[in-house]
Each structure stands twice: as C-alpha cells, then as structure tokens.
Amino acid sequence: MTVLSVNVNKIAVLRNSRGGGEPDVVRAARACLYAGAHGITVHPRPDQRHIRADDVHGLAELTRGSHVELNLEGNPFAPPREGYPGFLALCEQARPAQATLVPDSDGQITSDHGFDFDRDADRLAPLIAQLKSHGCRVSVFVDAGCPSLEKAAAIGADRIEIYTGPFAEAMAAGNAGTELNRCIQTARHAQSLGMGVNAGHDLSQANLQEFLEAVPGVLEVSIGHALIGEALYAGLHRTVQNYLAILESARAGQAGGG
Structure with missing residues (x-):
C-alpha cells in the first residue's frame, strides 16, 4: 500500500506571515498523524520562508516518538547561511528516515x-x-x-520521487493520458534498476486515485x-482520512486488476 506523508510547509508559511508561534507546525503535524497519516514531510529552504531549523528538530522528535518517518527535502548544493546550516548538516542533526x-x-x-x-551525478554521489x-x-x-x-x-x-506537477496540470485540463504514461514508464524504469518510487507535487483528492491506479508500485506520496488547502474547508482530520480512503481504494483497484 502507498503511504501518505503530509507536507506541513504551508503551516509554517501561515505562521511566518504574522510572526509568533501560531499556527504551530508540530501541533499540526501531530494532528495529521493522529488522523492516520504515515509520516511528515518538510522542505526547509535557505531563505527560511516557511520551515526553519527549529521546526525540523521539533518534527524529528515528534516522528521518532510516534514511530513514523520524517522526510526532509532540500537542495544539497545550497550553501549554509545564517539560520540555515545546510541540508546535509540538518540531516546529520535530525536523522530523518x-x-x-x-x-x-x-x-x-x-x-x-x-x-x-548527466550534469549532477558526480557531485551528488x-x-x-x-x-x-x-x-x-x-x-x-x-521529471x-x-x-x-x-x-x-x-x-x-x-x-x-516523480515530479507530478505536469500530470496534475494535464489532469485538470482533461488530457492526462500522455503525462500519465510518462509517469508509468518512469516508475517501471526505476523499479527495473532496483529503485523505489515516490511521487509528489500538486497531487490532490481530484487526481490521486487515477494516478495510483495507473502508476505501478508507488511507495509514498x-x-x-492541496491537502492543507482542502483542510481549510474540511478540517485536517477529515482530509487526511479522505486521502487514506483513496489510497486503500487504489490498492483494491490494483489488486482487482491483477
């Protein structure tokens, strides 16, 4: 079954827009986990526009204590600066899964x-x-x-992690076939090389099930x-449970399709 990692960057955007500590990023992440989410994702950026280093440490403590995964995203080439120690240093400190x-x-x-x-492999290794x-x-x-x-x-x-923005845009326009096929072939290619497949960006309740039913073996989204936007209307608990229902339905559809 595909697991859901909820990205709580937008909670920090809202907090930082006014200053102070509300809404609380860790509290929001805890609400998502309480609703059944399998993990938490954040993308601390060097300009600290949303998630900050102290958020990362708080979320690392929360996820370890909850026995779920923390997924830390970032550019490993971005140099450290005041308030941002660099992506690798944050990973060394927080030890995300x-x-x-x-x-x-x-x-x-x-x-x-x-x-x-072709350009970045040697630096990434x-x-x-x-x-x-x-x-x-x-x-x-x-891509x-x-x-x-x-x-x-x-x-x-x-x-x-397949960048699913073009798929979501095509889906909204009613012509997702080509982009969906590109995702399918990319997933199969990665799996043939022994790599697992994650996916993310602009996935929502409107497109997630179709994506998962078509793309084989997605381990994590x-x-x-979208989730935080939808949650403004439906509430975090109900929204996360809606996503979990889609994941389960997609799993059942894949099983039924042989």
Missing part, C-alpha cells in the same frame, strides 16, 4: 523540475554516500520521462499544498 534531494534554486516559488543526472552514513534513505527528485535514471541508480539513490 528519508532525505529527498531536490535541485531547486533560492528564488523558486516551488520545486518545478528534477535533476539532470559523495553527498548521497554521506546522507546514507547518517542512516537516511535517499530519494532524488526526477517524468527522465532519460538518465541509470546514473541515479549508479550513484546510490534508493528511490526516485508526499502531499502538502
């Missing part, structure tokens, strides 16, 4: 593309080895249709922006 490497620049509003392994020495499973963010997954496997990536 999974480190998801994302090639985003400081100015990006959100992650919107995967790695170019020692960083992946270092993360593994801290006990982290390592996932790398990839659907990535042509160089062999290099991701060769440098030690345990999983890929990390969902934040």
Whole structure:
C-alpha cells in the first residue's frame, strides 16, 4: 500500500506571515498523524520562508516518538547561511528516515523540475554516500520521462520521487493520458534498476486515485499544498482520512486488476 506523508510547509508559511508561534507546525503535524497519516514531510529552504531549523528538530522528535518517518527535502548544493546550516548538516542533526534531494534554486516559488543526472551525478554521489552514513534513505527528485535514471541508480539513490506537477496540470485540463504514461514508464524504469518510487507535487483528492491506479508500485506520496488547502474547508482530520480512503481504494483497484 502507498503511504501518505503530509507536507506541513504551508503551516509554517501561515505562521511566518504574522510572526509568533501560531499556527504551530508540530501541533499540526501531530494532528495529521493522529488522523492516520504515515509520516511528515518538510522542505526547509535557505531563505527560511516557511520551515526553519527549529521546526525540523521539533518534527524529528515528534516522528521518532510516534514511530513514523520524517522526510526532509532540500537542495544539497545550497550553501549554509545564517539560520540555515545546510541540508546535509540538518540531516546529520535530525536523522530523518528519508532525505529527498531536490535541485531547486533560492528564488523558486516551488520545486518545478528534477535533476539532470548527466550534469549532477558526480557531485551528488559523495553527498548521497554521506546522507546514507547518517542512516537516511535517499530519494532524488526526477521529471517524468527522465532519460538518465541509470546514473541515479549508479550513484546510490534508493528511490526516485516523480515530479507530478505536469500530470496534475494535464489532469485538470482533461488530457492526462500522455503525462500519465510518462509517469508509468518512469516508475517501471526505476523499479527495473532496483529503485523505489515516490511521487509528489500538486497531487490532490481530484487526481490521486487515477494516478495510483495507473502508476505501478508507488511507495509514498508526499502531499502538502492541496491537502492543507482542502483542510481549510474540511478540517485536517477529515482530509487526511479522505486521502487514506483513496489510497486503500487504489490498492483494491490494483489488486482487482491483477
């Protein structure tokens, strides 16, 4: 069964927009876990626009105590600066179960593309080895249709995370077939190389089931922006349970389809 890791970045965006400690990121994460979520994801950025280093430590304590996974996302090439010790240093301190490497620049509003392994593989290899020495499973963010997954496997990536933004956009436009097929082929290719498959970005209640029923063997979805937006209307508890129902329904559909 696919597991759900809830991304709570947006809770920190709301908190930081006013200052102070409310809404509380750890409390929101605890509510998601209480509702049945399998883990928590955050993406601390160097500009500290939402999740900060102290949030990471609080969430690491929460997830360890709850016996669930913390997934820490970030650009391993971004240099440290005041308030941000660098992605690898944060992973060494917090020891997340999974480190998801994302090639985003400081100015990006959100992650919107995967790695170019022809360009980045040599620089990534020692960083992946270092993360593994801290006990982290390592996932790398990839575009659907990535042509160089062999290099991701060769440098030690345990999983890929398929960037699902183009699929979600195509789904909303009513013509998801091509993008969905790209995701299917990318998942199969990664699995043939011994890597697991995660997925994330713009997945929502409107598109998640179709995605999971089509793409084989997705181990984890990390969902934040849509889930938090939907939760403004439905409440965190009900929203997380709605996602879990979709995951179970998709699992039953896959089993029924042979």
